[in-house]
Amino acid sequence: MKLDSKIPEGPLAEKWTNYKSHQDLVNPANKRKIDIIVVGTGLAGASAAASLGELGFNVKIFCIQDSPRRAHSIAAQGGINATKNYPNDGDSTYRLFYDTVKGGDYRAREANVCRLAEVSSNIIDQCVAQGVPFARDYGGLLDNRSFGGSLVSRTFYARGQTGQQLLLGAYGALSKEIHKGSVELFTRREMMDLVVIDGKARGIITRNLINGELERYFGHAVVIATGGYGNVFFLSTMAMTSNGSAAWQVYKKGAFFGNPNFTQIHPTCIPVHGDYQSKLTLMSESLRNDGRIWVPKNKEDAQKIQKGELRPTEIKEEDRDYYLERRYPAFGNLVPRDVASRAAKERCDAGFGVGSTGLAVYLDCADAIERLGKNVIEARYGNLFQMYEKIVDEVPYDTPMMIYPAIHYTMGGIWV
Ligand SMILES: Cc1cc2nc3c(=O)[nH]c(=O)nc-3n(C[C@H](O)[C@H](O)[C@H](O)COP(=O)(O)OP(=O)(O)OC[C@H]3O[C@@H](n4cnc5c(N)ncnc54)[C@H](O)[C@@H]3O)c2cc1C
Structure with a gap:
């Protein structure tokens, strides 16, 4: 068995640029004779299909849902990172590269991370051109906020619904190609198997979910x-x-499946609240820009909260343990996700957790509301606060949110 990740030769910073300059090209007349199947209409599939269609290939694109716009990319909330350095806070392509390699526990493929950092700004330009309404500052320039694991503000966002807006942009580009005839769309189709001919993927079997x-x-x-x-x-x-399911089918046909254990535990999810729920809800990473995470300093207070005898707003400032700010003064509440998740679990396991189960910590925006005003916080996170209120039946403008780590993001998958 030979593992070949096909990373181009040459110095790290030039690998992909060199590759792009020397890769084989297909002449326009031949492109029209090549059929490409794309399974999935999320940000990855929709943008790949739109680009391939625009290049002149014949594309067929498939999804389970009744519309490409329902791919799960729609759920992404907090934003997308790019190194435009608009806030002039010292960001650079190298810093995004470094933060990403470090955030990936030094296990990511460095050449690919380098490429991601290089093209990050172009991706923002492309999304803006597609009509994605990123947040803008008072002067009209694109605004930035921070994500965990970085000391700069490089996250471009559209309130707490960035994925939805990005997906609408990608869907717009895809629809243009569908209208042109270069892409054919198949909704309500579930891929059941991969067709392999002479060791190459040459087709798929799908189930029509309507008939x-x-x-x-x-x-x-x-x-x-x-x-x-x-x-x-x-x-x-x-x-x-x-x-x-698709990755499993491809694996069964001979592809490798890599690093399934690389699963990200996100620190800010709404805690489990019953036996019958089918999924958990994320409270965006971005809330850690303005929210402070804490648990009671005294176990007795935590126990009273668990029994419903004490409210968080009744706990005095000096009796609160802002444990991330205490342990990690440089990053504070913006430590990387795995660090924040481990710290929350440690506090809860030690008996300081809140909520009826004791498996929750507080994410408190009271300081930010006082400093900036409720209207500013509402403009930044209004839809998230509303979602929280609907699920937990508490108003996070008045009382801190409860959060707990949950399975969120999967980084393993088909080995490429
Ligand atoms: C709640 C949440 C919040 C997030 N927030 C952020 C964020 O703020 N910033 C960020 O960078 N990332 C965020 N992420 C991660 C990011 O959203 C995802 O990595 C990304 O959207 C995945 O895009 P995708 O196109 O690969 O997959 P998806 O959008 O999941 O699309 C998968 C597509 O494949 C199709 N499909 C699947 N199986 C089959 C099958 N067997 N047959 C046919 N079709 C199939 C589906 O129908 C769908 O169209 C978040 C993720 C979640 C869950």
């Missing part, structure tokens, strides 16, 4: 863009269709 029939489609190449596999866990922040 139950099996269908087959040919392609000279098959792109699998079927998203994460969070639903192999009982509860996660992912949709029920993020089940890894």
Whole structure:
């Protein structure tokens, strides 16, 4: 067995630029003779299909849902990182590269991370051109906020619904190609198997979810863009269709499946609240910009809160333990996600957790509301606060949110 990740030769910073300059090209007349299947209409699949269609290939794109716009990318909340350095706070391509490699526990493929950092600004430009309404500052420039694990503000966002807006942009580009005839869209189709001819992926078998029939489609190449596999866990922040079925089919046909254990535990999810829920809900990472995370300093207070005898707003400032700010003064509440998750679990396991189960910590925006005003916080996170209120039946403008780590993001998958 030979593992070949096909990372281009040369110095790290030039690998992909060199590759792009020397890769084989296909002449326009030949492109029209090449069929490409794309499975998945999320940000990955929709943008790949739109780009391939625009390049002149014949594309067929498939999704389980009744519309490409329902891919789970729609759930992404906090934002997308790019190194434009608009806030002039010292960001650079190198820093995004470094933060990403470090955030990936030094296990990411460095050449690919380097490429991601290089093209990050172009991606923002492309999204803006597609009409994505990123937040803007008072002067009209694109605004930035911070994500965990970095000391700069490089996250471009559209309130707490960045994924939805990005997906609408990608869907717009895809629709243009569908209208042109270069892309054919197949909704309500679930991929059931991969067709392999002479060791190459040449097609797929799908089930038509409307009439139950099996269908087959040919392609000279098959792109699998079927998203994460969070639903192999009982509860996660992912949709029920993020089940890894396509990756499993491809694996059975000889592809490798890599690093399934690389699963991110997100620190700010709404805690489990019953036996019958099918998924968990994320409270965006971005809330850690303005929210402070704490638990009671005294175990007795935590126990009273668990029994419903004490409210968080009744706990005095000096009796609160802002444990991330205490332990990690440089990053504070913006430590990387794994660090914040471990710290929350440690506090709860030690008996300082809140909520009726004791498996929750507070995310408190009271300081920010006082400093900036409720209207500013509402403009930044209004939809998240509303979602929290609907699920927990508490108003986070008046009382701190309860959060707890949950399975969120899967980084393993089909080995490429
Ligand atoms: C709650 C939440 C919040 C997030 N917030 C952020 C954020 O703020 N910033 C950030 O950078 N990332 C965020 N992420 C991660 C990011 O959203 C995902 O990594 C990304 O959207 C995945 O895109 P995708 O196109 O690969 O997959 P998806 O959007 O999941 O699309 C998968 C597609 O594949 C199709 N499909 C799956 N299986 C089959 C099958 N067997 N047959 C046919 N079709 C199939 C589906 O129908 C769908 O169209 C978040 C993720 C979640 C869950």
